[in-house]
Amino acid sequence: MSPVWTTPHRATPVDAVVALPGSKSLTARALVLAALADGPSRLVRPLRARDTDLMAAGLRALGTAVDEDGDDWVVIPGALRGPAEVDAGLAGTVLRFLPPVAALADGPVRFDGDPRSYERPLNGVVDALRVLGARIDDDGRGALPLTVHGGGALDGGRVEIDASSSSQFVSALLLSGPRFNQGVEVRHVGATLPSMPHIRMTVDMLRAVGAQVDTPESGGEPNVWRVTPGALLGRDLTIEPDLSNAQPFLAAALVTGGTVVIPDWPARTTQPGDRLREIFTEMGGSCELTQYGLRFTGSGAIHGIDVDLGEVGELTPGIAAVAALADSPSTLRGVAHLRLHETDRLAALTKEINELGGDVTETADGLHIRPRPLHGGVFHTYEDHRMATAGAILGLAVEGVRIENVATTAKTLPDFPELWTGMLGA
Known part of the structure; x- marks a missing residue:
């Protein structure tokens, strides 16, 4: 007990x-964007806690260097590769943000986590990645454990998802979208969309590292987000x-x-x-x-x-x-x-x-x-x-x-x- x-x-x-x-939310997104950038990044005063340590460990397993420099993290992108194993713990950010990154890796990436993580919905990301060209083995559960068979690249394109259970489904696809061959267009088709501030956070951080993102707030269609393919910039970011x-x-x-x-x-x-x-x-x-x-x-x-x-x-x-x-x-x-x-x-x-x-x-x-x-x-x-x-x-x-x-x-x-x-x- x-x-x-x-x-x-x-x-x-x-x-x-x-x-x-x-901030956990800012640190997790910054780590993913830094791993997908075309040069090194420094995260100043990131959160060091279980969720973000698991995110850093997952990116290291995929070939990214995440090095400590005092209280900062220095992230140096590397070739994304498998075979690899990622422990998501009970972190929604890890179990949802990293499968799209794994789809860009060269080789299989297995995801597992705490027992409760098996009950956290992941179908929005899994189903979307399949539409966008990824191969994923999850025995039809739409949840952990699963294996993403990375092919070194992902076609990307248009996809419809129901993100009613988690806005992280949208953020997960947007964060990796600049690295997809066709970028990504995410269309939410569910009845509700919780936690919109977190999607706005994702969009702001993407734009800060050079991504082109069209959103409903910037004159686009309601519930549709588009990310243009392109390079992401390595940069220094101070975490709030x-x-x-x-x-x-x-x-x-x-x-x-x-x-x-x-x-x-x-x-x-x-x-x-x-x-x-x-x-x-x-x-x-x-x-x-x-x-x-x-x-x-x-x-x-x-x-x-x-x-x-x-x-x-x-x-x-x-x-x-x-x-x-x-x-x-x-x-x-x-x-x-x-x-x-x-x-x-x-x-x-x-x-x-x-x-x-x-x-x-x-x-x-x-x-x-x-x-x-x-x-x-x-x-x-x-x-x-x-x-x-x-x-x-x-x-x-x-x-x-x-x-x-x-x-x-x-x-x-x-x-x-x-x-x-x-x-x-x-």
Whole structure:
């Protein structure tokens, strides 16, 4: 059984500066683009965590040099090759972004991962790659484990996909698209498309390294993205702090009526975590963006919220935890796709908050949360880093909350317990 961590309880306002490591989403995309570039790249202050270490290891297995230089990574592209083996762990970015890269390799590339990764949908990428000319053995599962039989190149062209379960299906094809012989045209045909900010992030990063990308926002057809074939430039890129990982620390200010400063918060960003400024302000806080970073202050009161989180689903666990401590009910909508994340996050949040005395019900596309007095108990994480940080938020206000397997936070936020206790001055 995993160790249990008793979360610190805090009855007085926090007052802390919390410097966060780099963005997982930006680091993962930067690694892929650097591996496909025509020259070396330097990633300044990248995230070093399980997900990004797995991405770097997967690219090394395919023939790319990813070398440490102090806190930076220097990426030197090499001939993509197999046979190779890639461990995706439980990282959606690895299991979705690297198969298109593997299709460009010369030789077979086998992908495997944690047991839960077998349940994460991959059919959008697998089916699309087959249409674009790749040969993939997955025994019809549309999931790991699978083998991509790289032929050294990929025709590319037009493809229709249903990315309703993950915007990463679109990003995966766009990132490698410049290296396909015909580029790629991705047409989303599903009913919904969650996490659009992550697709905008992919497009912005492609353009920054020289790719030509046509999007719905730039006058193209709705739900259609086109990437022209061409060389990608090696470049230096400074990785922004991970704004989604700022969530538990900002929540601490909200829950305790204190102040937390996050240095280097960007004035403009494609990271979905930037929505926290708006959402947590509506829930009772206030914020100021300065040259130094973001200063967030809680008012001592937490208000319920009715909010569509379809574009920022990864924020749902932390918002649910704060909502369970509010003075009025909350409804979180637009996040049915969270049932297919590291765990079924909607079911997990419902079960764990309710076992602490809460009153949470699942809806078709989210959660309805009625605040109730909570009590201590074990908060299970299901090997999901955002479940662990949600439990820590609850523990600030509720004595005796114990988190099972807090080490799962190493997926995207190394040393979370130390950062958390440091914020509290413990």
